[in-house]
Structures are given as structure tokens and as C-alpha cells.
Amino acid sequence: MSTPPLIGISTYRDEASWGVWRQVADIQFAQYADAVVEFAAVPVLLTPAPAHGDDLEAAAAAVVARLDGLIIAGGADIDPERYGATPHPETGGIRPDRDAWELALLDAADTQGLPTLGICRGMQLMAVHAGGTLEQHTPDTVGHTGHSPGGDVFGTTEVSLDRTSQLAAVQGDVVRGPCHHHQSVATHPGFAVTGRAADGSIEAMERVAAEGDSNARRFCVGVQWHPEMGPDHAPIAALVHAARVDRQSGR
Template identity: 60%
Template sequence: MAVPLIGLTTYREQAAWGVWDQRADLLPTQYAAAVEATGGVPVLLPPATQTGAAEAVVARLDGLVISGGADVDPERYDEAPHARTAGWRPDRDAWEVALLDAADATGLPVLGVCRGMQVMAVRAGGALDQHVPDLVGHEQHSPGGDAFGSVDVVTTPGTRVAALVGDRLAVNCHHHQSVRTHPGFAAVAHAADGTLEAMEAAGDRFCVGVQWHPETAADVGLLAGLVRAAAVYADTR
């Protein structure tokens, strides 16, 4: 099988390194390291605005990860911002939706991580709960700062996600929003407090969103599953 190229969408933020302090396209190294560890080659995808850019990129990829990051613009699901919704990035929203459109057109394998799952749901016509603590009464899903919360998740038997990670697992998460509705996707994992933790599309195509951060864990079963699907895609397209 060919070594698959896995696209990873990136942040575009003010950043400091060495003598520099300027706008930069960046992503935590854990994403690329997890792709490499499972047999893929990571390719970073900063937001692009040219007409046809998403289609050109997807034509060269074998798999796609929509990465974590800032809140999705609530205008995309026709709601006013919650008081705790802030810092959305219209450039990322537009870029990632365009990539998902192009990926759907070609059957490209896709994994959405945290924000990525939310972008997938909103693109499909769904909506988000903008502040999870309002619903569950605790902040375990995002304890603050740069810390990850630890949440126990139960998966739905017989699903793709369950086959990759088992019937239950503890996950690392960092989110204050969650998916409320998700047209075209099945809900396939939940936290004990009822928060939706994973969704997947029906059929043979790998198209999965998870609310947690699989790239941070020693068990990268989801990323391994994506890379395997990407390798098959590369050999059969």
C-alpha cells in the first residue's frame, strides 16, 4: 500500500518563537506525531481563500483531519453568541467547510477532532450547545487553562468508533461547546453526563467526528483507523 498523505488543518494565530512575534500558521506537534506513528505522512493545511483551493488540496490528499481550535461562528447555525462564545475564526470556518465539501465529493476519509467534529455537524445543518457547563453543571470537559479534562466515554456497539477504541475508554478533552444536532451522522459515543462524544456517517467511508483529543493519548486507534482508510483510498482511487 502507498504511504498515505494526511492533511491537518491549522490555526492562524499570533505566536512567538526565537526572535519573532508575528502571525503564524501552527498546530500542536502531537497531531503530526500521531499521524507519523500510525504510518501516515502529515501535511499542514493553513486557511486558504483562493477559488478552487480546497478541491486542489483534497485531490492530492489521502485523508483529512479537521483539527481542534476556537469556537465555530454561531452565525453559521443561526444563533446569537452565548456570553462565553468568543474568538471564532471565520477564515478557518470557511476553509474547513470548503475542505469538507471537497472531501465529500471525492469520498476522502475524514476525522474531525473536537472543534473539527463541531464544524462537521454545523456544515451538515446541525447546531451546537454553546456552553456545556450550562447543561451538565460542571467543567470537567474543560477544566481551564491548558489542562485537558478526563472524561469516561461509552461507545455504541457495532459502530466504527467502537471497533477502533473499544466499548468504553477515558479520553482527554478540552471543550466548552458540544454538538446538539448532527444531520446525516449517527451518535456513537456519550459521556456519563449525556454529552455527545462521537458521531459517524453511515456506509463504508471513514467519516468520523470525536469531541475528545485522540492525538494526545498513547492509544491512537482513531488516527490509526483513519490512516488505514487513507491507505486503501490511495490505492483504489
């Protein structure tokens, strides 16, 4: 039997409660790991443990070298300074430790050609990592709050996918998925938009291979909805499949 792929999932470091304890912990929604396990892969939680400068880059490179795939998970707003913007009044919950760690993971993933999936914040960070920018408060541009009803409630978004995209191949032309975001991708150098909501907001993107790119067939996809929270885990299935194919081919 072949060894199952190892899929890294980025996490928070935050105060949490369990049993008699209230302590700082490394945490993430269990649905991410459950979805990875569903497709016969092994989830590996990637903590934003303190590291600085070259240590952070070296840590990320060492981790990515041992993985077969990477999920940059959802979460808090990205620091606008990362894309040269002034904070919007609605921008909050910034986590510099996650920003730095996940950007280092994306650097290493690009260098090593690792299959990568960004979910919600993860997709936004992929755009910022590539030199792009964000809409800091999507209701300002679309005129409604349907993408994030508030609190711990998920909305539902319908996304039309480009029929030639990697996602459409596993998802079909239209997907309805849970959503919880007040920010969205505005500019995305190096990525093609492959999915939009009816209001025009960018809901999916895929890496465009540069001429002569040795990783031209690499799976590098971002989705704005939360597939792990709904019944359809197709983007995660596609990531695991890409990781398994790369492992079997020796890439």
C-alpha cells in the same frame, strides 16, 4: 514499498513566538502530526491562507484531490451565525478564516469521498457543515465544567461507544481520553451518535450512508475528545487505515 498516505491537518493562522521572532504564523499542535507519523503516514498542514468565494472552493478541492485523508483539528469556537444562533456570553475566539477554510475542505471531502476525522472543534464543525447546531456552553446543560477545566489544562472524559460503531471496532466499548471543550454537538443531521459521556454529552458520531450512496463505506467520524493528546491514538490509526485501504483499492 507502497507510498505512504498523505493526511491533511487543518491549522490556525495566528501570532506566534519562536527564537527571536514574533510573527503571524501557520501553526498547530505537533501531537497531531506525530500521531499521523506513528502510523506510517505523512502529515500535511493545511493553512487557512486568504482566499475568497470561488477561489476558496477551488483551493480546497485542489488540496483534497491530493490527500488520502483529512483531520479537521481542534480549536476555537465556531461562529454561531454559521448555524443560525445568537452568540452565548461564553462563546469567543471566533476565527472566520478557519471556519470558511475548513467548511470548504469538508465540502471537497464529501464530494471526493475522502476519509475524514473531526477532533473536538472538528467534530462540531462537521455537525454544523451538515446543517446541525451546537450547545454553545456545555456546562449549562450538564451542570459541571469537567469537559474543560480551564486554561491549558485538559480534563479526562470516559466515553461509552456503540458496539456496532467503527470506533468500537478499534477502540473497544469504552475509552478514556483527554478533553478540552466548553461547546458540544446538539443536532447532527446525517450522522449517528456512536459515543456519549456519562452526563449525556455527545462524544462521537459517524456518517450515516444514504441509500444508493457510492461512498457508503467511507470513514467519516467525529470525536469530541483529543486522541492526539493521550496515549491512545486509535481514531487517528483508523483514519490512516481507511486512507491506506482507499488508496490501495483505487477509490
